[in-house]
Amino acid sequence: MVIERKWKTWVYFYIPLTVFVVGTLFPFYWMLITAIRPDAELYRSWRAATNTPFWTLQPTLEHFRDLMAKTTFPHWLWNTLFIAVVSTAISLFCGLLAGYALARLRFPMAGTLGTSIFVTYLVPPTLLFIPLANIIRTFQVGDTPWALILTYPTFLIPFCTWLLMGYFKTIPKELEECARIDGATRFGAMVRIIFPIAVPGILSAGIFAFTLSWNEFIYALVFLSSPEKKTVPVGVVSELIRGDIYFWGQLMAGALLGSIPVALVYSFFVEYYVTGLTGSVKG
Amino acid sequence: MKKPIAGGAGSVAGLEVALPHPRATQPQRLTRFLENERALAAILLAPTVLILGTFIAYPFIMGVWLSLSSTSVGNVGEFVGFKNFAKAWNDSIFRTAFGNTFYYTFWATIFKLTLGMWLALLLNRHFRGKRIVRASMLLPFIVPTVLSTFAWRWMFDPTFSVLNWLLYKGGLITTKLPFLSDGVYGMWCAITVNTWRGMPFFAITLLAGLQTINPDLHEAASLDGANGWKRFWHVTWPLLKPVTVVVVVFSVIQTFSDFQLIYVLTGGGPANSTHLLATYAYQVGVATGLLGEGAAISLFMLPVLFVVVWLQLRYLRRMEGA
Numbered sequence: 001m002v003i004e005r006k007w008k009t010w011v012y013f014y015i016p017l018t019v020f021v022v023g024t025l026f027p028f029y030w031m032l033i034t035a036i037r038p039d040a041e042l043y044r045s046w047r048a049a050t051n052t053p054f055w056t057l058q059p060t061l062e063h064f065r066d067l068m069a070k071t072t073f074p075h076w077l078w079n080t081l082f083i084a085v086v087s088t089a090i091s092l093f094c095g096l097l098a099g100y101a102l103a104r105l106r107f108p109m110a111g112t113l114g115t116s117i118f119v120t121y122l123v124p125p126t127l128l129f130i131p132l133a134n135i136i137r138t139f140q141v142g143d144t145p146w147a148l149i150l151t152y153p154t155f156l157i158p159f160c161t162w163l164l165m166g167y168f169k170t171i172p173k174e175l176e177e178c179a180r181i182d183g184a185t186r187f188g189a190m191v192r193i194i195f196p197i198a199v200p201g202i203l204s205a206g207i208f209a210f211t212l213s214w215n216e217f218i219y220a221l222v223f224l225s226s227p228e229k230k231t232v233p234v235g236v237v238s239e240l241i242r243g244d245i246y247f248w249g250q251l252m253a254g255a256l257l258g259s260i261p262v263a264l265v266y267s268f269f270v271e272y273y274v275t276g277l278t279g280s281v282k283g
Numbered sequence: 284m285k286k287p288i289a290g291g292a293g294s295v296a297g298l299e300v301a302l303p304h305p306r307a308t309q310p311q312r313l314t315r316f317l318e319n320e321r322a323l324a325a326i327l328l329a330p331t332v333l334i335l336g337t338f339i340a341y342p343f344i345m346g347v348w349l350s351l352s353s354t355s356v357g358n359v360g361e362f363v364g365f366k367n368f369a370k371a372w373n374d375s376i377f378r379t380a381f382g383n384t385f386y387y388t389f390w391a392t393i394f395k396l397t398l399g400m401w402l403a404l405l406l407n408r409h410f411r412g413k414r415i416v417r418a419s420m421l422l423p424f425i426v427p428t429v430l431s432t433f434a435w436r437w438m439f440d441p442t443f444s445v446l447n448w449l450l451y452k453g454g455l456i457t458t459k460l461p462f463l464s465d466g467v468y469g470m471w472c473a474i475t476v477n478t479w480r481g482m483p484f485f486a487i488t489l490l491a492g493l494q495t496i497n498p499d500l501h502e503a504a505s506l507d508g509a510n511g512w513k514r515f516w517h518v519t520w521p522l523l524k525p526v527t528v529v530v531v532v533f534s535v536i537q538t539f540s541d542f543q544l545i546y547v548l549t550g551g552g553p554a555n556s557t558h559l560l561a562t563y564a565y566q567v568g569v570a571t572g573l574l575g576e577g578a579a580i581s582l583f584m585l586p587v588l589f590v591v592v593w594l595q596l597r598y599l600r601r602m603e604g605a
Contacts, residue, residue: 105324113328126581135338151338157331217427259426277421
């Protein structure tokens with residue numbers, strides 16, 4: 001360990017770290033304080049002497065009540081959850097099988113296929129949303145959750161495959177070989193020996209995929225149109241602004257409630273999420 | 284086919300012939316089939332190839348076709364060659380959006396890399412509450428971008444901006460700054476929000492890279508008289524380069540094709556001065572309904588993405604070869 005003087009530790013460590021923490025978390029604090037502030041206080045003149053922007057003495061839950069009772073916000077929450085869970089499940093299933101095949105089996109075109117899955121991983125949704133909207137219309141699933149359940153795997157499967165492939169490569173081949181000598185089939189060894197060992201990898205991929213589909217915006221914006229069918233991000237953007245008027249209290253309440261589920265999932269599985277995050281960029 | 288057991292009742296045997304047990308024979312055939320490595324690979328990869336083929340490869344081809352046609356909503360267009368591309372190129376809003384996309388990507392990536400590296404170095408030290416600080420640092424990256432961008436938009440509000448209030452109370456300004464009502468300010472606000480959102484991704488992945496570096500190397504370097512900056516430049520940075528390259532590539536792709544941040548923060552305004560390629564493609568292709576022209580605009584992203592992906596693949600190959 002390199003020993004430093006006390007003032008140096010403050011200048012080079014504590015002060016910058018505090019700035020980072022405050023800068024990172026301030027927007028969330030601002031979300032919270034706006035969401036619980038009564039309207040009368042929210043739109044107070046900029047230079048008013050009574051302006052206390054950083055706290056409020058009359059916290060209220062009115063914005064949350066309005067959001068739950070007067071808008072279709074509860075529907076959006078449910079839609080987002082349903083779509084995120086189903087598309088994550090589909091992607092994990094596909095990614096698990098494909099990842100295993102690419103990591104363990106020898107077959108012609110294995111390299112090409114691996115590379116093309118990696119390339120699709122890097123294709124951004126904004127490149128494809130216009131033709132995809134046409135295809136969604138052809139399949140007649142526009143304005144239904146299925147439009148998103150079918151399209152979210154396009155960016156989730158490559159990621160899951162990539163991550164799980166890396167994970168499978170770290171599992172020693174001998175485990176399968178032993179099982180096969182004991183009479184297990186290739187398929188049986190995969191399902192009963194390798195998949196259980198890969199549970200941490202599956203969990204990482206699943207958590208990461210869940211947060212990705214919870215956050216997705218452009219497909220949901222383009223493929224859904226009925227107010228009660230929207231997901232949280234699209235609903236907040238398009239339904240909570242009436243005309244040109246921004247109801248900031250309600251908007252921030254919506255932003256907060258829409259962030260909580262995904263933040264909760266994250267907080268329970270921080271380590272798995274970080275593994276997924278760092279694994280997502282490694283081979 | 285099984286032979287009836289000798290002495291068994293004829294009728295039972297006849298029944299067995301008429302109704303072969305699918306449960307007994309088929310799984311065996313299936314198992315034998317799955318023992319073949321190629322067959323198993325084909326089956327395991329089928330769902331992935333099917334989904335990616337239908338919803339990535341096919342739309343990609345269709346996108347190219349759309350960009351060469353005059354299709355709009357409710358109107359099957361005809362082949363018009365490169366007219367859409369030419370039209371976009373001569374459109375001043377497109378030119379602005381094109382330039383903005385590079386500007387936005389360049390500066391946001393620079394800031395994310397420097398600040399992310401700095402944060403990673405800070406988080407690599409031992410201090411109380413390290414776990415909780417590290418976990419909370421990732422929050423901007425976890426929370427839906429659209430929702431956190433709304434919080435920023437409220438912080439940049441023309442009348443009630445808390446940032447203006449802070450600067451005013453701090454004596455730094457005498458009149459409000461036009462955060463989102465001026466094109467140049469608007470672009471820099473977007474770069475700020477993008478940096479805020481993307482920096483944790485850099486910090487956490489670089490931190491993972493830092494943790495693999497043997498502390499003995501630093502010890503040795505400092506015994507040789509290297510100061511903090513020299514230790515970073517000659518020990519940490521070279522070892523961290525492979526991770527950095529990969530993280531930068533991912534970030535460049537995402538920033539270059541960004542949509543949601545601008546859509547919420549400025550909507551491309553004021554006067555179309557802060558559009559990116561993706562938001563302008565949306566405005567033309569979806570909001571106006573000119574599918575062909577919109578598809579052409581979004582395809583302008585392709586060459587840059589292609590180069591980045593190609594570099595990434597080459598880099599990965601070299602790493603594997605090494």
